[in-house]
Amino acid sequence: MSTILVTGADLAPQAIALLEGHEIVYAGKAPTEDDLVALCRAHDPVAIVVRYGKVGAAVMDAAPSLRVISKHGSGTDTIDKAAAQARGIEVVAAAGANAAAVAEQALALLLACAKSVVALDARMHAGHWDKATHKSLELGGRTIGLIGLGAIGLRFARMADALGMRVIGFDPYAANLPPHVTPVDLPAIWRESDAISLHCPLTEDNRGLVNAGTLARCKRGVILVNTARGGLVDEAALLAAVRSGQVGMAGLDSFAVEPMAAGHPFQGEKNFVLSPHIGGVTGDAYVNMGVGAATNVVHVLARQPATN
Template identity: 40%
Template sequence: MRTVKTLLAGDHFVRNELLATALSALDEVSFDFREVSLPWPLTPYGRVAEVDEASDAEDQLIEALPGIEIAVTQMGPFTERVLDAAPDLKLLVVCRGGPVNVNVPAAIKRGVVVASTPGRNAVAAAEHAVALMMGALRNLPRLQRTLEQGEWRSDLYAYDECGLELDGSTVGLVGYGAIGQRVARVMLAFGAEVLVADPFVDEATDGIELVALDDLLRRSDVVSLHARLTDQTRGMIGADQIALMRRGAVLVNTARGGLLDYDATVDALESGQLGAAAFDVFPSEPVPAGARLLTAPNVVMTPHLAGATRQTALRAGSIAAEAVAAYLAGKDPVGLVSA
């Protein structure tokens, strides 16, 4: 039986013991584990050298990597400096949707196969998006605050004050990947009409209408963002796009803060162009004290926790183990990343 020297660089979410359990279930291989425990999410991630969204732990990885053939991490900063210290590394599995914490060209140049774990948080993120959407439609934070303040606001039953239903509404999804597809299925179950704008999708399932982005914005009662952040999508929803939306529409962003102009969004909330908004992601994280968004009307917010479920962490380990199994079998792993 082959023994593979493997580095587990987990954290307080995707724990090393979860990764070890998933890998140890593979047949016909044993692992000689070396472990590094990273501080995320107790310590926020950030930019480390040339990579993004990583724990500042280059020195820890450099010390642990000699002799390692396989490394599995979520937030480990695999910079060029770290990769230079890993001459025996052949496979790097990143337990997230994309390896933003890895210098992928440098890894590939050194013969390292890089894989991610696509879809690991699709269920959690989709469910969270739906929860935020419903919270915004029914203005749940406002209602809770009235009770906390000792009020019983039956006047909020008034026509001009009460919320909206998903049934019969038009919901526009910007992006139709694993998360967007799940949200679409839930929206259809609620009885909503679903529009999708995604330049990489040629056809959708029954009940989904593919449209151009401007058409989606004009027709939707609710717009939910599920696109990846790229040079092409950065700032894709700004003042001009919000002006196209129906007055009183709801805007939801659980994807990436860089997709949306938040100043324009606050302007639209204050003017009534947007009826409500819900966010799990922001242009600066954490949100700066005094940010206009914190006092904007009719906003539901959570601190970038859409993917935070125990099932997500377990799924990350199982998908990572599948990638390792494929590599050991001489096959391309799911989530293979190219430069």
């Protein structure tokens, strides 16, 4: 019986059912590279389903029978795709499986920032009534700039359009955009947006895309939402921009280093709304991502006959 390694503690039962006939080995919720290498040496999996941790060349070399690495989700930046290609290992993702969940989280963060939801909640619980002094931002008529127009970005665009926002977007790979999304170049995103939401994968080309230079080109008081990857943002530059008021609010679900370590400079900082990379973590998305990842494994294994 061939083995499938899951870099997590569980899979949805619907996904497990699809992998019937294989032994499934779980690496736990926070596997290190050494953990994954040891498990690969012990079990020589034909497939790895990636939930947590990174899968690099050392892990691949410890599993000579490995034929497919399947992401439990859409972002494959934790997989060394060049190393996989060099070894003839296919990398696949469950694209779109968590699109609704992540788009909803982006909307929640945008609204939390625009409407001061977190700060007003804390003030109310402390016994204050700020009606006479507080003014929220109305999003209707404002411009939202989207970077990335894949399944998540387009889902979020529909929500923003429903709020009456003008939606502009940058994505060099997008085609056949709906009429409510106006394609623009990247400089227009910085120049025209009242709020910016990131929905692109992390690559070496766009690492640190949001930095001191690009933030300085934005409208003063812009809202930044990131439910994509933390590496897209220069965190020190963002902190400085929020403190100066150049960025009015930041709603973040992704960070450069995860989990966020104690003492991170964002912690306790006003005008940041933070969530622990749970945009895609809903009951429905858990099933969708598991089924998508398992289906991809089954398809690749059926297409690629074993060579050893």
